[in-house]
Amino acid sequence: MQLSQERYGDALVLIPVGRVDNTTTDALRSDLQRHVASSHKNGDRLVLDFSKVDYISSVGLRVLMLAAKQVREQGGAIVVAALQPVVREIFEISRFNLVFQCFGTVREALGKVSANAQAAYDSAHGA
Amino acid sequence: MALWVTFWGTRGSIPVSLDCASIRDKLAGAIVASAGKGLDTQEKARTWVDTELDFAISHTFGGNSACVQLDAGDGQYVLCDLGSGVRAFGNHVFSRDGPATKNVFHVFQSHLHWDHIMGFPFFGPAYVAGNKIRIYGCHPNIEEALRRQQDPPSFPVPFDSLSASIEFVTLQPGRSYDIAGWSVTARLQSHSGDSYGYRFVREGRIIVYSTDSEHRLDVPDEVEGAAAFFADADLVIFDAMYSLADAVSVKEDWGHSSNVVAVELCQLANAKHLVLFHHEPANNDDRIAQIWRETVRYEEISRTDRVLRVSAAYDGLEIEL
Numbered sequence: 001m002q003l004s005q006e007r008y009g010d011a012l013v014l015i016p017v018g019r020v021d022n023t024t025t026d027a028l029r030s031d032l033q034r035h036v037a038s039s040h041k042n043g044d045r046l047v048l049d050f051s052k053v054d055y056i057s058s059v060g061l062r063v064l065m066l067a068a069k070q071v072r073e074q075g076g077a078i079v080v081a082a083l084q085p086v087v088r089e090i091f092e093i094s095r096f097n098l099v100f101q102c103f104g105t106v107r108e109a110l111g112k113v114s115a116n117a118q119a120a121y122d123s124a125h126g127a
Numbered sequence: 128m129a130l131w132v133t134f135w136g137t138r139g140s141i142p143v144s145l146d147c148a149s150i151r152d153k154l155a156g157a158i159v160a161s162a163g164k165g166l167d168t169q170e171k172a173r174t175w176v177d178t179e180l181d182f183a184i185s186h187t188f189g190g191n192s193a194c195v196q197l198d199a200g201d202g203q204y205v206l207c208d209l210g211s212g213v214r215a216f217g218n219h220v221f222s223r224d225g226p227a228t229k230n231v232f233h234v235f236q237s238h239l240h241w242d243h244i245m246g247f248p249f250f251g252p253a254y255v256a257g258n259k260i261r262i263y264g265c266h267p268n269i270e271e272a273l274r275r276q277q278d279p280p281s282f283p284v285p286f287d288s289l290s291a292s293i294e295f296v297t298l299q300p301g302r303s304y305d306i307a308g309w310s311v312t313a314r315l316q317s318h319s320g321d322s323y324g325y326r327f328v329r330e331g332r333i334i335v336y337s338t339d340s341e342h343r344l345d346v347p348d349e350v351e352g353a354a355a356f357f358a359d360a361d362l363v364i365f366d367a368m369y370s371l372a373d374a375v376s377v378k379e380d381w382g383h384s385s386n387v388v389a390v391e392l393c394q395l396a397n398a399k400h401l402v403l404f405h406h407e408p409a410n411n412d413d414r415i416a417q418i419w420r421e422t423v424r425y426e427e428i429s430r431t432d433r434v435l436r437v438s439a440a441y442d443g444l445e446i447e448l
Contacts, residue, residue: 022344022350025345055428055429057344057391057429058344058371058375058385058387058388058391059344059345061371061372061375061387062344062345062375065372065375065376069376086428089424089425089428090387090425090428092421093386093387093421093422093424093425094370094371094372094385094387095370095371095372095373096371096372098372099372099376
């Protein structure tokens, strides 16, 4: 699974697509680790845009947990945005909603991690 | 032939009991729920409690630590673990057979942590001469652990005062044994000091007892091994003590699993019925009922074809296979 990305100011929005399960998690893990490492170097805030993810398994959630742990150790920020209803349910059942700050939209998430990033988002989207 | 599984103890780590506040809340909940139901006789009230009132109000999941009975109706007593639930089981045997009846008990130990052995000093049949108790497990020091908990100053009755004949049998994991009419295979599990799951097969039906085990689905060998051990099971009794978030973060390497991993592993293994077991002692009845409902929902979300039935174990639960 390749993560597409969009930059808004000092925040990087990472966009996984499809099912995050045992068959796709390895690719997600390596891609996410690369972004987490570079975010430390560049001072980027990270937003995971889950609007195109329709399922995530325990293995996928564990990858998110490892990324969050590393980001926190680095003193950075990582949040989740735009969960589809079923994936939101999975976050609640697994209690990952207590680990990650989850926002309804990417714009809201950007506003949480960086005012500068939200302004860049509004500018890009004509708000 | 019907097979029965009876849960005498289902709680993890330490026994718990309902406190005054919990009973008060249950009573208040029942009174509110009964409004307008016209329950003006004991009979009507009992029927309503049994058939309509929410389980978390009308019952309790119970608080005894691990003890599960397998019953093939052949008079053989087969147990998994000697948690505090074995005391109630012993009383049941006395009630059913009378104290003078001599019985043989076959006990399979998952491991030797205190919550899994603490019931033995209170197991009435151990005090009756003529009873035979065979305790099986893969740990070489089961006898030492059981003797030690009855040594001074921990307990007033020494192990040697038990009148039953007590025998210890060390099993090898991965090897199949024929014991008390069951084909039994043990499997090493990830837990502090090691634990062992048991796969019981009888007349084509399969029961897996897998408690105190941290199943890591990100480790391919572990997934493959566990799925093979659980394969096509009619019943999987599974340690679902923690949430997934806890199990992969603050409680990683604490040796327990989650409801989410339970569902995924059972689906992978094509199991038919999952029973959530080894409940977190901090969870009250409402919380366990919530976890059960969420697990049922997660099974629906993650289902690929076959339906996996999901139950939450409670002290006194009987399941017929």
